[in-house]
Amino acid sequence: MESDEAAEHRVRTMILEAFADTIIPGEKRGPDDAAIAGVDVGGGAVAGGAIELLEDPAGGLAPALDTICVELDEYAREHAATTGLDLNPDLPPFVGLPFESRTALIEKLTSPDHPDKQMWVGLALFCNMAFDSAPHLHTVEALATGHPGLLAMGYETPDSDGLWRFPTFSYGRQLANPHPSTTATGSPA
Amino acid sequence: MTATESTDVLVIGSGFGGAIAAYHLAAGGARVTVLERGPWLKADDFEHDFKLGSSYTRVFDFVIGDGMSVLGGNCVGGGSVVYFATMPRAPRFVFERHGSIGRRMWPAAISRDTLEPWYDRVAEALPITQQTWDRVPYAGGLFGAACHHAGRTANPAPSAIDVDMCTNCNWMMAGCRFDAKRSLLLNYLPAALAHGAEIRPLHEVQHLVRNDDGSYRVHYRVVDEEDYRILHGEGTIDAKIVVIAAGAGATPVILQRSEPHLGRMPQAVGRYFSGNGERLNTAVFDEDRVREVLKLSRPDGRAYEAYQIGRGPTVASWDRLDGTLPEYERYSLEQLYFPPALGTILAQVPDASPSWFGRDKKEMLRRWQSWLTIFTMSEDDNEGVFGPPPETGNAHRFSQQMLGHGPLRYQPTANTRRGWSLADADVKDILERDGLSRVMPWTNDLVGAYTVHPLASCRIGDDPATSALDDRHELRGHPGIFVTDGSAVPGALTVNPASTIAALAERAMPGIVRAARERGVEVTYGAPSPDGETAGRRAVAHLRS
Numbered sequence: 001m002e003s004d005e006a007a008e009h010r011v012r013t014m015i016l017e018a019f020a021d022t023i024i025p026g027e028k029r030g031p032d033d034a035a036i037a038g039v040d041v042g043g044g045a046v047a048g049g050a051i052e053l054l055e056d057p058a059g060g061l062a063p064a065l066d067t068i069c070v071e072l073d074e075y076a077r078e079h080a081a082t083t084g085l086d087l088n089p090d091l092p093p094f095v096g097l098p099f100e101s102r103t104a105l106i107e108k109l110t111s112p113d114h115p116d117k118q119m120w121v122g123l124a125l126f127c128n129m130a131f132d133s134a135p136h137l138h139t140v141e142a143l144a145t146g147h148p149g150l151l152a153m154g155y156e157t158p159d160s161d162g163l164w165r166f167p168t169f170s171y172g173r174q175l176a177n178p179h180p181s182t183t184a185t186g187s188p189a
Numbered sequence: 190m191t192a193t194e195s196t197d198v199l200v201i202g203s204g205f206g207g208a209i210a211a212y213h214l215a216a217g218g219a220r221v222t223v224l225e226r227g228p229w230l231k232a233d234d235f236e237h238d239f240k241l242g243s244s245y246t247r248v249f250d251f252v253i254g255d256g257m258s259v260l261g262g263n264c265v266g267g268g269s270v271v272y273f274a275t276m277p278r279a280p281r282f283v284f285e286r287h288g289s290i291g292r293r294m295w296p297a298a299i300s301r302d303t304l305e306p307w308y309d310r311v312a313e314a315l316p317i318t319q320q321t322w323d324r325v326p327y328a329g330g331l332f333g334a335a336c337h338h339a340g341r342t343a344n345p346a347p348s349a350i351d352v353d354m355c356t357n358c359n360w361m362m363a364g365c366r367f368d369a370k371r372s373l374l375l376n377y378l379p380a381a382l383a384h385g386a387e388i389r390p391l392h393e394v395q396h397l398v399r400n401d402d403g404s405y406r407v408h409y410r411v412v413d414e415e416d417y418r419i420l421h422g423e424g425t426i427d428a429k430i431v432v433i434a435a436g437a438g439a440t441p442v443i444l445q446r447s448e449p450h451l452g453r454m455p456q457a458v459g460r461y462f463s464g465n466g467e468r469l470n471t472a473v474f475d476e477d478r479v480r481e482v483l484k485l486s487r488p489d490g491r492a493y494e495a496y497q498i499g500r501g502p503t504v505a506s507w508d509r510l511d512g513t514l515p516e517y518e519r520y521s522l523e524q525l526y527f528p529p530a531l532g533t534i535l536a537q538v539p540d541a542s543p544s545w546f547g548r549d550k551k552e553m554l555r556r557w558q559s560w561l562t563i564f565t566m567s568e569d570d571n572e573g574v575f576g577p578p579p580e581t582g583n584a585h586r587f588s589q590q591m592l593g594h595g596p597l598r599y600q601p602t603a604n605t606r607r608g609w610s611l612a613d614a615d616v617k618d619i620l621e622r623d624g625l626s627r628v629m630p631w632t633n634d635l636v637g638a639y640t641v642h643p644l645a646s647c648r649i650g651d652d653p654a655t656s657a658l659d660d661r662h663e664l665r666g667h668p669g670i671f672v673t674d675g676s677a678v679p680g681a682l683t684v685n686p687a688s689t690i691a692a693l694a695e696r697a698m699p700g701i702v703r704a705a706r707e708r709g710v711e712v713t714y715g716a717p718s719p720d721g722e723t724a725g726r727r728a729v730a731h732l733r734s
Contacts (some may be wrong), residue, residue: 024546025547058591128530133528138238155529156498168489169326170190171325172220175330
């Protein structure tokens with residue numbers, strides 16, 4: 001039997017996953033996956049580790065996650081009411097929104113005139129980071145274990161000592177004429 | 190609280206403004222203590238790692254303000270450790286700018302000509318070298334080729350990088366692992382230490398108090414090594430001279446917080462902040478068009494796909510640095526690399542909605558190696574103003590490291606926006622020609638505008654109403670306090686400012702030494718370059734008095 005605390009955390013995770021999946025979408029983990037909308041192939045922010053990153057005390061958002069999820073659900077209810085959507089009562093309201101509605105709501109929350117914009121932008125920033133730089137993992141380890149974001153971006157792998165070196169790096173020829181007023185020090189006049 | 194210590198000269202911050210002061214004053218015989226709020230890391234500590242807590246998140250700060258976010262160094266060596274080491278001198282017209290005050294905003298004593306010998310000293314000290322096309326990384330080459338195709342010029346920009354030692358890893362924002370970047374850790378700071386200067390990392394200055402004898406008591410807190418949100422003990426140091434070089438995002442905040450103790454600050458403290466008119470555009474290139482139109486090909490057959498390879502910005506286009514153009518219409522365009530996270534969230538997908546997240550953004554990220562980022566440095570209107578200072582430091586720290594919220598407000602004026610708009614159109618014209626790429630500016634809707642080169646929040650000038658410092662960098666009405674960092678620069682420079690910040694600091698040194706002598710410190714001016722070279726010293730010998 002799941003404890004109340006565990007159930008609350010599971011619900012909170014679903015809501016955060018639904019938010020992260022709207023920022024960088026990915027594919028469903030299974031047929032019953034309600035949090036991930038499944039609008040794209042390959043892993044998205046959730047598979048990238050968004051929840052792990054958001055819950056990392058070093059990031060600064062962890063203490064606010066409970067409140068964030070309560071607010072997201074309230075906004076989702078309001079959004080559903082104003083757009084005439086029927087929400088599935090078995091799901092947290094934000095998770096119950098279709099992908100397009102989740103997107104529209106996040107656009108609204110992060111717009112310049114929203115009073116809590118900074119918080120929602122921060123949440124989006126962390127979700128994005130989980131996908132494109134995986135700051136909850138050592139980068140070498142993230143690449144070695146097939147992190148979906150770094151792999152999708154084609155991030156090059158390091159040398160065996162974990163450092164990046166690109167011995168071949170230049171087209172090796174002059175590709176433009178210098179500005180005619182360039183001074184002897186190589187600066188603009 | 191421990192007993193108050195004392196020194197001759199207390200330097201706040203160890204970036205260009207602090208390191209140059211520490212070196213000259215220590216070499217001249219003064220007792221010098223440097224308080225730096227960030228950690229002290231060296232080459233072996235600089236990691237190739239995005240993980241929270243690695244050097245990448247320890248050595249710089251990203252402070253989100255209202256309409257402007259500022260990225261700045263936070264370590265011994267300051268900006269020089271995290272920057273891209275591009276070191277052009279500011280064009281001549283910059284020193285004649287009027288900006289928002291309707292008359293020349295630089296002190297009458299300073300022009301490009303009068304600053305040249307001080308630029309030379311910096312170039313000798315770091316050193317700064319000219320770059321050649323045969324060593325320009327692919328991204329710089331691509332920008333150069335696109336400029337040429339559009340009938341523009343493009344230059345490999347002067348740089349403080351030893352290219353022979355550089356691996357083109359593009360991790361330079363985390364500090365240079367290979368000591369190829371000629372940061373202050375390799376020249377001014379070790380030379381200052383050799384002359385007896387003391388550097389204390391993780392010491393964050395909070396405020397200054399004036400003592401009865403005219404000296405100053407500097408109050409600091411010790412910052413936790415791992416979690417910068419935690420402050421430990423506090424302490425005080427008395428000094429006859431205080432040099433503030435905490436960076437343009439922090440120097441005015443320290444002075445504002447000191448106002449109840451020091452008395453009224455000049456009106457320009459915490460005003461006239463400039464983001465150096467900075468703006469970014471990201472293009473996603475069509476690899477086939479790069480090959481067909483620009484005839485570019487790497488040895489392995491790829492046309493480009495090399496965004497990750499290189500050493501920050503290497504090629505700049507200076508066609509719009511034309512002094513005959515109206516003010517606010519002059520800017521440089523520079524190829525740039527920005528690492529993921531900070532360098533991806535604000536990039537926008539052309540013709541997509543939403544433009545910065547969602548399916549289309551993920552698709553854009555899949556083509557990340559075909560990105561090219563172009564950096565605009567233009568003329569803004571010095572419209573930044575600092576609100577009341579936070580309780581400590583210059584920001585309310587949000588994350589363990591790096592992220593915080595600060596009191597800076599910045600609402601770009603029509604002048605600033607016009608410059609950005611002209612530059613955006615120019616970038617589009619160059620990079621979208623013949624289907625080479627699709628390009629969009631970064632959004633300003635999320636964290637406001639942004640700058641990696643904060644300037645002018647405590648600036649020099651001749652007019653007491655619009656400048657906090659006189660032309661010797663002394664804080665008006667507060668003798669013995671000098672400011673030598675980017676906050677002293679009067680306004681946007683249209684190019685990377687480190688070379689100019691350092692030249693101004695060098696120029697201020699004879700005057701600061703003189704002020705120290707007048708306050709009873711046994712110190713002389715005349716140190717050679719940190720590695721012993723003397724050409725720069727000879728060239729400024731007649732300028733000292």
